[in-house]
Amino acid sequence: MTKADLARAIYERHGGISNQEAQRIVDLIFETIKTRLLNGDEVHIVGFGSLEVVTRRARRGRNPVTGEDIQLPERHALVFRPSRLMKSL
Numbered sequence: 001m002t003k004a005d006l007a008r009a010i011y012e013r014h015g016g017i018s019n020q021e022a023q024r025i026v027d028l029i030f031e032t033i034k035t036r037l038l039n040g041d042e043v044h045i046v047g048f049g050s051l052e053v054v055t056r057r058a059r060r061g062r063n064p065v066t067g068e069d070i071q072l073p074e075r076h077a078l079v080f081r082p083s084r085l086m087k088s089l
Contacts, residue, residue: 003030037078049082 011022042052
């Protein structure tokens, strides 16, 4: 599913707004989620799940080609945890 599919679904379900307005709504929702995540907040969407940015610690890795040990730096990762409703599907 793409952002365009989401906008089309909003447009078809609502009926009182244009497709362009539906696209702006989808963009606003994603921009709000992105801003909250970048600020360190956790985003909960009831019945769907939660999104959170976590810090992965630095660790040792191995170059698969040469077999040489390398140090992988600390990094940030986006974690999605599905709700119980989603897990039961």
